[in-house]
Amino acid sequence: MSDQPPNMAQTLAQGMSGGSPHAVALGIEVISVDKSGALMKVPYDKKLVGDPSTGVIAGGVVTALLDHCCGSAVHTQMTEYSMIATLDLRIDYMRAAEPGKAIFAKAHCYKITRSVAFVRAVAYDDNPDDPVAAAQAAFMLNTRPAPQLGSGA
């Protein structure tokens, strides 16, 4: 990664969120993106509510945020930008998000090979140790241009 400016993934993440109409529609904000992972947030919005009787944000919003954040985390481990596609996304919903609060997502790409990247993420409102949801994702990478094997290889 030494040949890359340290903020490459951050710039990319901001560009990806700004350039992704759905991320804009959800109101996704990129807080930080670096080698340790990606941190993003979706502010509370009534249009995103899943159950009006409780005012809780729809699980689908958390799904979209986690998918988006996991994708950015993959870019933090790539030496050259290439397009990626979600292969598989597994989400456990531990509790309802608190109505009125923004939802954060924190993702970390812990392994990247020539063709696949593996990511873990959590979504939370106040405290990452008390998550709303946890995710495990696998991404397919474009074979061209190929990223380096391993984060520090």
Added chain:
Amino acid sequence: MSEANAILQGVPYAQFLGMQIELAGDEMTAVLPFSQHIIGNPVLPAIHGGVLGAFMELTALAELLLKEGQARQPRVIDVTIEYLRSGRSLTTFARADIKKVGRRIANVHVEAWQSERAQPIAALRGHFLVTPTS
């Protein structure tokens, strides 16, 4: 408006996505018309993977509400989403199959497709916390 769409009418997020439901007898098909704000990658363009996941999750919830009668909206416990093909700028359809409903847990499979039912673009398997009324 059908009973099915009345269910979605009460879910702001389903309205935000633009999702609708069609009923043919007891067979429910969820419909997601293509629109600009569901695009994830504008270069291809492709529908945001999160939108497909959310759409299938809502399809499973709607199927449970329609078929099983719930005291309240089922809660999602976990979902596994498989992405098979990229979602193109076309209408997306989804159907849910309730594999099992117990007193507390329902297991539901969902498949989403666009131009060909036999060429699904994504699939979801999920567990839901249910509150059967009967």
